[in-house]
Amino acid sequence: MRRARLLVFNAALGPLDYRVPEHMAVEPGSIVIAPLGPRQVLGIVWEPDRLEAGDVPEHKLRPLLEVLPVPPLSAPLRRLIEWTADYYCASPAAVARMALGSTAALRGGGTTTEYRLTGEEPARLTPQRAAAMDALHGEQATIRELAEKAGVSEGVLRGMVGAGLLEPVTVDLDRPYPKANPSHAAPDLSADQQAAADAFVAAVREGGFQPFLLDGVTGSGKTECYFEAMAEALAQRRQVLILLPEIALTENFLRRFEARFGVAPVLWHSSLKSSERRRAWRAIVSGDAQVVVGARSALFMPYARLGLIVVDEAHEVSFKQDDGVRYNARDVAVIRAKFEGIPVVLASATPALESMQLAEAGVYRKIALPARFGGAELPAIEVVDLRIEQPERQHWLSPRLVKAMKDRLLKGEQSLLFLNRRGYAPLTLCRHCGHRFQCPNCTAWLVEHRLSRRLACHHCGHEVPVPEACPECATPECMVACGPGVERIADEVTERFPEARVALVTSDTLNTPAKINEFVEAAENKLIDVIVGTQLVTKGYHFPELTLVGVIDADLGLEGGDLRAGERTYQQIAQVAGRAGRGEKPGEVLIQTRHPTAPVIAALAAGDRDAFYSAETESRRDAGAPPFGRWAAIIVSSEDEAEAREAARAIGGVRPLLPDVAILGPAPAPMALLRGRYRYRLLINARRSAELQKAIRDWLGPLRFPQGVRIGIDIDPYSFV
Structure with missing residues (x-):
């Protein structure tokens, strides 16, 4: 009699053992159907020595029911699932579920x-x-x-x-994808690009794990360099995975990919139709999907012949998952490449400080592209001190920025205004009684959206119509908008320049691939004069006629005490500045700020990235912060505030006393109410020598909580709300 250990997709259960019927052939990685009580469950056969299960006598084992007609998950993918679960303190089943991105595809085509x-x-x-x-x-x-x-x-x-x-x-459901041609339109590369491309091609040809940091200024042609590595992988009949941080970036990327390889790549992201997900998953598993472009979840797909991974815009915060399995796709991509024995390229104009440190330590091989392609110059950057050059009352564009925009309009060139705040105004209040409109589910103000005439919470999605009268004092027409969002900036542009053609670019207005494509075509065909947008416009776009970038409020990202606030602000503004002057015409960037001497603003103005990274590195070293120390967060939540508070106190009351670990809290989270759940946090700061995950598991493992309490563990957190 044979037995199989299964990883089953039930959060309350660990691995379970089953009997393998005589006629059935299974191996580690096989995807099977098994009985569980009166139900049937999906499971993955695992090596018995790698997962612990209850000791059940063989005569009590129930038989497996069916082996599904798909290839088993490979050993490298199983090791990745184990590593991710161990590092991020998640259940292996929760991680493994991401590999089965379309359960409908497990039954075959049709x-x-x-x-x-x-x-x-x-x-x-x-x-x-x-x-x-x-x-x-x-x-x-x-x-x-x-x-x-x-x-x-x-x-x-x-x-x-x-x-x-x-x-x-x-x-x-199983119609084949058209085949990419690696020699369809080989590019004409600069000397720096050719050297970078040669290094990547050699790594793909040689095989083996090789991590690269591709550090190139905006407009230097990083994409063309790793396209050559992709062409080599395709020539070897290997698959390529390209991770992008935003679905919104895929349309622009697809156009460039199709121009180079003659066809579109295979897409994988949450907005795909069920039939598209099913088709893509089966093509990935069979090896027919040559190049997969996707969001972070594409990282766990069961590729048949993976030969190269590229993480584009590798510094992006959106590669970090904020719920469920809280993994960082940038870091897990490197680990997957290590298990698969293949090269991985992290590409960015503003690499994460952790990536820079690994490159300096020699763990990553750094490839630099210090100049823009085709002789284009980096834009000139100037700081506008809003304490001196004040905008008019109830306006947000400084006189210098207005003058520069007028100049661009007269020349027929394009301008881009950046403010990372959706909606019309971040706060709406009653001028009569002072009532502020707050979300009932979150510790957050409701944001006015005039285009949709709604007040919306950007955390939970709660929406209400803008009321005719104050709900507190019943005074009619008394609402006052406080502060600007991008809609308000767009209104100001229209007021100042009635003849200008203005495009508003946010996740509210460009929420489908078709709308994104329409915007890109309009901008490229010079049907837009002024683009007003959020972080959606900071990366990936190439508009040759865009010569002016205005950053409306450079200080916005520095608020809130975030560990990485300075780094994020630098990356965001450097990226949006990089949209200017990408063609033959020179670019100009005006950064509006009330803190011109802040290190991040001074570094941007001076164009001295190395000085900023050096100062940021030393401050992190002094604080024992990543990459020199480790952070972790424990988030306790419940719909009952007292229940959440007591659970957090119970955790804090049995905290371990370890020499390399400092535990802060519990305290109410900055976002103390989120989506109807009250939240408390404990923050852990550990030296790199500490066994952080083991300490957390030993600490929380014996504790039991009421059913309504959720305990979330966030290793290497990016969000501190």
Whole structure:
């Protein structure tokens, strides 16, 4: 009799042992169906010596029911799952679930039915059907997906099918992707680019684990360099994974990829339709997906022949997952490359301080691109001291910035204004009684969005219409907007320059690939004069006619006491500054600030990145902060405030006394109420020599809490709210 140890997808259960029937062949990594009580569960067969399970006699083992018709998860991927679970103090099952990105794909291919508009134009439409017709133009998906996109019930759409307004389309779930051609349009590289590309190509050709830090200024052509490594991997019939921090960046990347290789890559992100996810996952597993471009979750896919990983914009905070398994995709990408025995390239114009330290220590091989491609010059950067050059009352553009924008409009050139704050105003209050509009679910003010006429919470998504009167004192028309968001800046631009064509670029306005593509085409065709945007515009875009960048409030990112506030602010402003002067015309950047002597602002103005990194490194070293020390957070939450507080006190009351570990708290989190849950935090600062994860597991393992209490562990936290 044979037995198999299973990693099952049930948070309350550890690994379980089962009997393998005589006729069934399984191996480590096989994906199987097993009985659990009256139900059936999905599981992955694991090596028995790597996971502990209960000691059940063989005669009591229940038999496995089925082996699913997909290749087993490879040994390198299983080791990655174990490492990620161990390092980030998560359950192996929670990590392994990310490898099975489409459970529907486990049963094989076949066909499915999707629906699209027929083009019929009926004489009369109900308001719901009319809204659906507007929302679904050019869309094809299942009834459920179309209903979500259109914001109507499935019944409305089924009625439209019956009325001949929607038609069914049979879709082949396993239709092959077109093949990329590595020699389709080989680029003309500069000497620096060629040297970088040669190093990457040699690493792919030789095989083996080689981590690179590609440190190139904005506009230096980093993408073209690692494209050559991708071409080499494709020539060797190996797969390539490209991680991007934002789905919004994929449209611009796809255009460049298609120009180089002749076809689009395979996409993997949360916005894919279910049929697209199923098709992509099966192509990844079979090895037919040559190049996969995706968000962080693409990192755990079961690639058949992975040969290269690239992490683009590797400094980005969005590579850190903030809930569930709180992993950093940049760091886990390096570990996956190590287990797979392949090269990995971290590309950035403003690398994370941790990556710079690893390069200086010789762990990463640093490849530098110090100049822009084609002779383009880096933009001139000037600081506007808002204490001296004050904007007009209830305005936010300084006289110097207004003058520079006017100059660009006269020349037919483009300007970009950056403010990392969505909406119209961050705070709305009543001028009569002072009432402030606060989210009922979070410790946060509601943000006014004038375009949608809503007050919205940017943490939980709660929305209410802008009221006609104050809910506290009932005074009508008394609402006052305090401070600017990008919508307010766009209004000011329109007020000052009525003839200017203004584009508002935020996650609210560019929320689909089609809208992003439309914006890029309009900007490239000079149909936009002024772009006003959030961090969405700080990276990835190349507009040759964009010659002026204005940073509205450079001090915004320095607020809140974040450990990495200075580094993040430097990266963000340096990235948005890099949008200026990328063509033949010189660029100019104006940074508005009230703290011109702050180290990060002074470094940006002087163009002295090394000085900033050096000062930031020393301050981190003095504080024992990463990369010289370790941070971890324990977040306790509950819908009952007293329950959360008592649980946090219970954890704090049995804290371990370790020589290399300092434990702060518990204290209410800065965001003390989030999505209806009260939150307390403990912050741990440890020397690098400390066994931090073991200490946390030993500390929390014996404790038991009420059912409503959640305990989250965040290793190497990026968010301190």
